[in-house]
Amino acid sequence: MATSPSAASQSGHHGHAGHSAPAARVALVGVHGFGTHHLRNLERLQAAGVVELVAVADPQPPAPGSVPYTAAVFPGLTELLAATPDLDVIIVATPIQTHAPLGLAALATTADLYLEKPPVASLADFNTLYEAAKASGRSVQIGFQSLGSHALAAIEELVASGAIGTLQGISATGRWVRDRAYYKRSRWAGKRSIDGVDVVDGVATNPLAHAVATALRIAGARTIEDVASVETDLYRANDIESDDTSVIRIRTAKGLPVTCALTICATESAEPHVTLQGSRGKAVFHYTEDRLTVTTPAGQTEQVFGRDDLTENLLAHRREGRELISPLLDSGAFMLVLEAIRTAPLPALIDGAYIHWAGDGDAAHAVVVGIEEALERATHEHATFSELGLPWALPARGTAS
Incomplete structure (x- = not known):
């Protein structure tokens, strides 16, 4: 998927x-x-x-x-x-x-x-x-x-060591390109529901779900009890039901902000990443590459890690009782995010004046003008698109329309 x-x-x-x-x-x-x-x-x-x-x-x-x-x-x-x-x-x-x-x-x-x-x-x-x-x-x-990446254990040790200072927040950024054909590949693509059955095929729940899940795991948010709140700011540039450009802001039970700014309407695809924002530095984890970059006053280091295969892990769990990497219960935090998206109002349609179409026919893909800068600002400031006052975003709560 x-x-x-x-x-x-x-x-x-x-x-x-x-x-x-x-x-x-x-x-x-x-x-x-x-x-x-x-x-x-x-x-x-x-x-x-x-x-x-x-x-x-x-x-x-x-x-x-x-x-x-x-x-x-x-x-x-x-x-x-x-x-x-x-x-x-x-x-x-x-x-x-x-x-x-x-x-x-x-x-x-x-x-x-x-x-x-x-x-x-x-x-x-x-x-x-x-x-x-x-x-x-x-x-x-x-x-x-x-979640099978060995980088996750290294990140846990990094935070515990204080190398980047006090952990102040975590963000996930995903910029991908998906064309019209992507939404024509199946009857459920881009749907919130089909014949009354929930689908919830949005940017944060399917194509870039790993960004959300990885950020939550690094934040220590596994189960439902580990999450205090979830806020959504959902938009769509494509002619679909679900969101394709969104900010999801989570606060863990321990008070840590986790902000996921995601789109499949970028100018070009880039490797998604999770950033740990510390008081003395930062760590950036490119999870599809198992690559971790750490920046502190002492300089910058980069390391690529191995990864455990989840099927092998399940087999080892059966044979030897090895701990599951991604058990059902530990998807509870992610499911709270999905539920917030499922029950949110319909994603707002972005004004066509702020959408550029690149390519032709089914190979054409929507590009939200200025989306790269918007994602960067959202994750840096832990703000929604609405709160940033973007011209295509809905007015922030308490703001006159």
Whole structure:
């Protein structure tokens, strides 16, 4: 469901050595879109003898040669489960609005679940899924791949050491380009709901969800109880229901501000990053590259870290009891953000005078004029677009229109 580094870069730590357990029997639900990443990763793990991909399910047949000939192919999870006993792990990489029913169906089996992000499309569904997981005793890993980065432990040590002084705030910046074809690729793209079913496919909940999730993890906000408040300032330049240019401002239970300024209407795509703002310096984490840059009065250092693969981590959890990197419960803070976006007023349409279209036809993409500077100001000042008084933004609360 999201752009991610290659399987090779995700696997800074493989964890194959010394395993003596038989290969885990795995089923994959959803073989297109981000499901193709899982197919490649499972091919790697199967070659290493760690897993056996025994079955896949998708209403659209897999691309020729993309699935091992030994794996059975089914049109849906119901048919797969009826014909495939004794699964160890079920991976769900399907459209957002299907995560809740498919996740619940998987938890009704004896298999553990790997569920792509976002976990589900509402806080109510999250609570239902969590209760089902607790009742079943099964483990659930959520596909926030960036949380497997070894940089996160280094960042924790950096903050604890006081190298950048007192941590004053955290920001996440994402500037990507998505064209008209992006919103035509599926019927749920850019939708808040379909036929009364929540989708919530906005910039902060799908394409740049990792920016939000990574910032929250660094801030120590994992569960629902770790978040004090969430404010949203949502806009759209494209002809869609959901937001494509937004500021999400979170305050943790410990009072730390976390501001996420995100767009898929940039002039050009740039690597998203999370910035730790300290009283004596700053640290910038480019999470898709596992690259950490630290700036203090003593100078600047940069390091690239390895990464644990979340599928391997789930397998190690099953075999050895290793701690899950991205368990369902720890998605609670992110789900509060999603819920705030889901229940917010419709994103405001940006005046066409402040939108430039680059390219032609389905390859054309919207560019919000001055968006790069707006994102920089929002994260630096921990301010919404409205509070910055941008000409295309809604008046700030208490401001005359």
